[in-house]
Amino acid sequence: MSSLNDNTATGSVLGQSVAYADRYDPGLLFPIPRAPNRAALGIGETLPFHGVDVWNAYELSWLDPRGKPEVAIAEFRVPANSPAIIESKSFKLYLNSFNRERLQDAAALRAHLVCDLSAASGADVGVVLTVPERFANASIGEPDGxxxxxxxxxxxxxxxxxxxxxxxxxxxxxxxxxxxxxxxxxxxxxxxxxxxxxxxxxxxxxxxxxxxxxxxxxxxxxxxxxxxxxxxxxxxxxxxxxxxxxxxxxxxxxxxxxxxxxxxxxxxxxxxxxxxxxxx
Structure with a gap:
């Protein structure tokens, strides 16, 4: 996993042609510090707001212990007070690294996601997985106003x-x-x-x-x-x-x-x- 001390967007995999990992690799995650961009807006260490970044992942798959693919939709909530955002392409590469990884169940996958994303962002990341049996419960709506x-x-x-x-x-x-x-x-x-x-x-x-x-x-x-x-x-x-x-x-x-x-x-x-x- 990349260090927060020297990470910039130009040093990431964003915009580069890269090979997809065929096994689970948390080192693919690339954190980018929030502080420099916030400093340009006059935002210091004490934030003038509460907040969260809500991510949704629709292309998430792994293998069960017998090698059969499983799929889910994932929701991630990264607190706004985390030291870093996670660069989006590195996030995609990381999620795709589970494609050929055998895991006991969705709970095992979630444990990896919580641990790795929290370490990369520097704060506790909330993770909710929606399995296919619950896909029909998903709804669509527009922002109220x-x-x-x-x-x-x-x-x-x-x-x-x-x-x-x-x-x-x-x-x-x-x-x-x-x-x-x-x-x-x-x-x-x-x-x-x-x-x-x-x-x-x-x-x-x-x-x-x-x-x-x-x-x-x-x-x-x-x-x-x-x-x-x-x-x-x-x-x-x-x-x-x-x-x-x-x-x-x-x-x-x-x-x-x-x-x-x-x-x-x-x-x-x-x-x-x-x-x-x-x-x-």
Whole structure:
């Protein structure tokens, strides 16, 4: 497993052609420290938010003791206060290293996942496995809230993200509302591949100007940053520009290579629901 002291995205397997491991190998996991990106946003050791990164893995398989393949869907919850994120391609390679590994049962697999991912991220990672007998219970739904995407606006700013677009409405009355946009897009900072997401913004306080909010979200369109850091940038910009009394930002990114990443940051403690969206 890579050291946190010298890990950068450019030193990972991201964007490189690599061979898939044919046996279980936790050393494939590549942690990337959160601190440098947070420092650029003015975030220190004491975090201004609670949060979690919810990952879903749809391509997970291993062998039973007799060599028969087994499959499951996995949910991982990485605390936002963990020292590191796990680079997504290394995560995929790690999960695929179980493909020819014989394990006693799903509980044995989960034990490996909890141990390895917690060690890589530096915090206790929650792992839930859904076996085929429970696949039918899975449901699809969209983030709760009022869409801001139908506004008739002209756009010509696609990056970098412009926090000056955010402002309070002229209305004097405070509100408690949930706003949703399906138009968030950013790019992988290493490969340049597009990352697509729906984002939910729940807040209390002075009403946020919706035209400015939508323009701000669209200004991420050519921005290169990891999912987790995009959400933290949105959270920090909203807090600084609009000063809500309570705020939660939850982005549901579409999957790539069988994995989706869904960061949640909030002024309030909690654990968000993990409802798969139609695009996921």
């Amino acid at each position: 009022e869409s801001i995407d139908a506004q008739a606006l002209d756009f010509d700013d696609y990056g970098p993200p412009d926090a000056d677009l955010l402002r309070r409405s002229d209305e004097a009355t405070d509100v408690c509302e949930s706003l949703v946009s399906n138009l968030l897009k950013s790019n992988c900072p290493v490969t340049g591949q597009p990352d697509w997401a729906s984002v939910q913004i729940r807040y209390e306080g002075a009403r946020i100007d919706r035209a400015g909010l939508l323009r701000y979200l669209v200004s991420f369109r050519e921005h290169a940053e990891f999912h987790e850091h995009c959400v933290e940038r949105i959270f920090m910009d909203l807090m600084r520009r609009c000063a809500p009394t309570a705020l939660s930002v939850y982005a549901r990114y579409t999957r790539r290579g069988g994995l989706d990443i869904n960061p949640w940051r909030s002024t309030l403690p909690g654990n968000p629901a993990n409802l798969r969206g139609a695009r996921q």
